[in-house]
Amino acid sequence: MAEVTRQFGDLDYERNDEAGPPARRNRGPSFICQFYARSPLETRFQKCRPREEGGRTLNVFTRHADLTQHHRRIHPMPPHCPRCWEVFDGTDQEQAHARADVRCDVVHVRPVLGVGAQQLREMATRPRNLPFEQRWYRDYATIFPDEPHFTGSPCPTLMNGDFIDIVNNCIDRLESETPDLCGWTLSVVRQMFESQRLGSRISRPLPLDLLQEYTSFPEAPSEPASGNTTGRRVSISYRGVDPTMLQLAAPGSGQGESVQGSGS
Known part of the structure; x- marks a missing residue:
């Protein structure tokens, strides 16, 4: 009996979803992990960042089956x-x-914990004649039912990992060189989320992990390290916040602080 030679990739993909491993088909549009698309700066999702490594492009998916397998391996729902x-x-x-x-x-x-077995079944049973992009958005709504509408881009070319690295480097530099100013700015952010006036402007409850993150910040100093706080404008972006100017008291200034909340 002739020995059957396993071709690379034959067992690594769901063969009933689309025909053949990557080398045997024409590549179409590429997409990224929904968890990374939603929170590209969150530390626990950096492992999903598109990048080049050893001559290969990682975390860029051209088939729905490959992305589903990624969720099954990297984002399983933990016991909870x-x-x-x-x-x-x-x-x-x-x-x-x-x-x-x-x-x-x-x-x-x-909270965002992972993808459960029922969610994986729903994602696998969607009509397979749908374009990958439509399945991507439907899967996003399945993974994040509390915020099903994604307004960004699922394509890696528009979610450049190098840009994320630049942002992270800027944040690290700010935290190391101007800790007092950063602490004061973060305290303003926390005041926004704890403000009763802001609460009425949020169209849905804040994610639990976001609340825990912002309530864990240390208290800011009574005054910024330098400069006059009067009239300083801090731009805050958060999904679901009505883009209206709010008045918050700047620490130690006794005067109103203009804070811009912009939804996306």
């Missing part, structure tokens, strides 16, 4: 409580938490 969304190291802890005498509080804001 569906009531409070606490994450556990294993199923034993998850079951012990579920059997506890005191029930946990229900958290209605769903």
Whole structure:
């Protein structure tokens, strides 16, 4: 009996989704991971950044099956409580938490943890004659049901990893060279999210991980390191915020602070 030689890529892709491994077909449009597209500056998603390594382009997908496999390997839903969304190291802890005498509080804001089995099934059963781009946006809505409308670009050419590196380097330099000013700026951001006036302008609840991130900032100094704060304008961009000027008190100034909130 003739030995069957495995061709590279034959077992690495879902063959019923599209025909053949990458070398056997014409490449179409390329797309990036939905998690990275949504939060390109978030540390835990940097592993999904498109990049060149060893002569290969990583994290750029030309087939829906390859991107689904990426989600299955890189973003599996961890064991967690569906009531409070606490994450556990294993199923034993998850079951012990579920059997506890005191029930946990229900958290209605769903954090971004990963892709569950049901979500993967929904993504795999979509009509396969749809263009990859349409499937990408449908999958995005499945992964992030609380914010299903993505307004950015899913293409790597418009989500350049080099640009993200530049932004990260600028942030690192600001934090190291002007910590007082950065601390004060972050305190203004926190005031915005905690402000009752801003709360009425948000069209949906803030993601839990974003709330936790902004409430963990240390207190800012009573005054900025240098310069007059009067009339200083800080531009803040957040999805779902009505682009209206808000008046917040600058630390130590006793005067109003103009803060721009712009939705995207």
